[in-house]
Amino acid sequence: SQExxxxxxxxxxxxxxxxxxxxxxxxxxxxxxWYKQKYGEGLIFLMxxxxxxxxxxxxxxxxxxxxxxxxxxxxxxxxxxxxAGIYLCGAIGGSNYKLTFGKGTLLTVNP
Amino acid sequence: xxxxTQNPRYLITVTGKKLTVTCSQxxxxxxxxxxxxxxxxxxxxxxxxxxxxxxxxxxVPEGYKVSRKEKRNFPLILESPSxxxxxxxxxxxxxxxxGTDGELFFGEGSxxxxx
Numbered sequence: 595s596q597e598x599x600x601x602x603x604x605x606x607x608x609x610x611x612x613x614x615x616x617x618x619x620x621x622x623x624x625x626x627x628w629y630k631q632k633y634g635e636g637l638i639f640l641m642x643x644x645x646x647x648x649x650x651x652x653x654x655x656x657x658x659x660x661x662x663x664x665x666x667x668x669x670x671x672x673x674x675x676x677x678a679g680i681y682l683c684g685a686i687g688g689s690n691y692k693l694t695f696g697k698g699t700l701l702t703v704n705p
Numbered sequence: 706x707x708x709x710t711q712n713p714r715y716l717i718t719v720t721g722k723k724l725t726v727t728c729s730q731x732x733x734x735x736x737x738x739x740x741x742x743x744x745x746x747x748x749x750x751x752x753x754x755x756x757x758x759x760x761x762x763x764x765v766p767e768g769y770k771v772s773r774k775e776k777r778n779f780p781l782i783l784e785s786p787s788x789x790x791x792x793x794x795x796x797x798x799x800x801x802x803x804g805t806d807g808e809l810f811f812g813e814g815s816x817x818x819x820x
Contacts, residue, residue: 627809634793637811682748684809692763693738693809697747 598685600696607673608704615668615699617683623663625686630679631698637682640668670701678703707732711796711812718786719820726781726815728796734810736799737779738763739771741792742814748795754779786819793817 597620607613617626628640641650643659643666650657654671670677684695709730718724730737738753740763750763754773768790770782779798783790796812 629811634814634816636813637795639808639810642808684748692753692761693750694764695740695748695750697745 598683598694598696600681600683600699602699603697604700604702606702606704609674611673613670613673613701615681615701617666617668617685617696619664619685621664623659623666623685626657626659626666627684627693628657628666628668629682629684631682632679640681673701673703675703675705677701707810709796709798709810709812711794711815713815714813715816717818717820720787721785724783724786724817726783726794726796726817728779728781728812729777730779730798730810731777732798732800732810733776734798734800735776737773738797739769739779739781740795740797741765741790742795743792751781751794783817786817788819791817791819 599618601616626643629637630640631637641652641657643657646661646663648659656669659666678701680698680700682695682698684693686693712727735756739751740748741751742748749765751765751769752760752763752771754760757773757776760771760773773779794815797809799809
């Protein structure tokens, strides 16, 4: 079965700093989701990537899917306390429509 | 308003007492699924459904049942709950996972405690 490895597991940054979170798959990705979650709360959709080399941006968050479709990165520019939370990547691994999620990256942004 | 609604949001129950967590979506989505979230283990898929009367197991289906008799509803049934099913549960729906620029819409979660 597909596995998604997120790195780092946790990250503490100073407000204003840039940061990157990675999501690596053991298999080719047919679709990759990024979500943000406040601990114990619902999931907020950030973006979905499907094509190799695809890049999408929303406000100060940019996500890319590599050409080989096995790794995605999420980049936050000029981080703010409002960016704090758990970032989850989720992926469709094949034709069986199973969705697998990584274990998440806990982001803390210090003012 | 487009939404996925789960009920109950919070529940404390005892071992062996059957319970159902309901999930309803108002977006006419074909795909629906259930997840549980546990510290250190992340979000794991329990069951999913591609359409009415079509369901399949996710990664952790043991101890759970589902049904999809109507497109909008996808209840999660715990026939005989046990303490290891204490968790935060999420229901989600999507128009279709393939070939769309679509979002997987999540409900707000149901926190279940089994004593």
